[in-house]
Amino acid sequence: MFSPCEYTTAALPTSYNSLARARIRVVLPLTSNPNGVQAWKIVIPASQSVPNPRVHEGYEWIYVLSGRMRLIIGDHDRVVEVGEVVEFDTTEPHWFGSTGDGPAEILSLFSRPGERMRTAPEQRTHASH
Numbered sequence: 001m002f003s004p005c006e007y008t009t010a011a012l013p014t015s016y017n018s019l020a021r022a023r024i025r026v027v028l029p030l031t032s033n034p035n036g037v038q039a040w041k042i043v044i045p046a047s048q049s050v051p052n053p054r055v056h057e058g059y060e061w062i063y064v065l066s067g068r069m070r071l072i073i074g075d076h077d078r079v080v081e082v083g084e085v086v087e088f089d090t091t092e093p094h095w096f097g098s099t100g101d102g103p104a105e106i107l108s109l110f111s112r113p114g115e116r117m118r119t120a121p122e123q124r125t126h127a128s129h
Contacts, residue, residue, distance in 0.1 A: 049100035067104030
């Protein structure tokens with residue numbers, strides 16, 4: 001993935017959509033710990049719709065905030081809609097981008113090999129008597 005120090009928010013305009021219209025992928029680091037789970041907000045412009053699969057160590061979880069995202073993992077090609085989440089092993093050839101219909105905004109959580117995300121167990125509520 002990317003290192004938080006590779007990006008700066010100082011030159012970013014107030015509208016991510018203006019960057020997306022300008023065909024620029026915006027990657028905003030939300031965490032600064034390079035050794036743990038890394039979180040990113042990514043705005044993918046509509047122009048980034050040509051697949052270029054890659055492979056690297058780790059595990060990724062992606063949630064679509066707005067728009068529609070195209071995801072290719074191995075031979076599987078699908079569209080991920082607003083409110084949907086996907087997770088995958090990044091040692092599989094993968095690529096994510098726009099469907100070409102418009103920009104997509106996503107949250108990405110990336111972890112090192114063997115550090116798969118997990119759902120917290122459901123909490124039990126106790127009725128007071």
